[in-house]
Amino acid sequence: MRRTGEQPVALARAALAAAMGLLLSSCGGTLLPIPLTGLNRQLEQAGGHHDPALGDGWLGVIQQRGGRQQVVLIDLKQQLPVPLPGLNRPDALPISISVDARGERLLLLRQLEGRAEVVLYRRSLMSLQPIVMGPGSIPTAVQLRADGRQLAVQVSRNGQWQIDLIDLP
Amino acid sequence: MARARTRLIACCAALVGALALGSCAGFGNRQAAPASGLGPSQQRREPALSGNSRLLASIVDDSGRSSVLLQEQPSGRVIPLRHLRGHRPHSSPALSWNGRYLALLLQQGGQSVAVIEDRLSGQLHRLPAPGGAKLERLSLAPDGQTLALQVLQGGQQRVQLFDLSGVLEPDRPGGQRSSNPTAP
Incomplete structure (x- = not known):
């Protein structure tokens, strides 16, 4: 069982992951190549x-x-x-x-x-x-x-x- | 005697001429690119050949806008491209070894964008101009693992290189390629 203080952190992480997913899907195939x-x-x-x-x-x-x-x-x-x-x-x-x-x-x-x-x-x-x-x-x-x-x-x-x-x- | 000398000089001249032609233009078959099928006055520029010689990409003037034309060789059959029609003008096409990747510059929202169409997976990858620079030209390595962009920034032309090995599968000789070249 998680301690109470960890719950906001876990929620924030989940929200961040969702936001990143949304951002990537809206970019729709934008390449992120590595500059040499x-x-x-x-x-x-x-x-x-x-x-x-x-x-x-x-x-x-x-x-x-x-x-x-x-x-x-x-x-x-x-x-x-x-x-x-x-x-x-x-x-x-x-x-x-x-x-x-x-x-x-x-x-x-x-x-x-x-x-x-x-x-x-x-x-x-x-x-x-x-x-x-x-x-x-x-x-x-x-x-x-x-x-x-x-x-x-x-x-x-x-x-x-x-x-x-x-x-x- | 004089006739023999004339004949000797003529032979020497023919030999020298043949040698000169051989050293300058000793190349094989020379031909025009396959017809575009878009009319006899169709202008074509910026050729790009796939490494396996099966495909030729070029830029044609289609209804007043520059469009990429991808053709099989030597038949000249036009291969449709799924993603690119809506974002003209196109410029600077480049093909990977087996023609799996077609890279070019196009206009999108008033900005020049480098794109790579993966004809095997059907995906279109976009690469926005780095730092808002104006993109002028691109080159794709035959294996599809490196991209070079010529950009205009601060009034100077520069070349920037990008590693694509983490984002695109290699397209090497004898390697994976589309089983149906008409498929995007």
């Missing part, structure tokens, strides 16, 4: 970022720092950027990026010498391969399939936005 605080702070301290592209355990992102924009690939487990030799050029402006699930292939749309070009970067080979668009097609956004074997390109063709799919070896 350490990484978020690291990103904030490194300057502005845009065009995030996630692999499984990888984040590709365009970093704005000191008036310059460059592509950065971060190993989310190590919480460290990995080197991308040969990818960033001081005379090129990155516009859109995408990364495969393994963080091995990066697809980059960039502005170079007044033209938009799409390039495929293979990290293990440190190789950069241009991908030629069809005639009259100006690429405006890119997405690489998670297995890195197909890319989808948003192109402007005859004044219309279209999507082209290109298989990769």
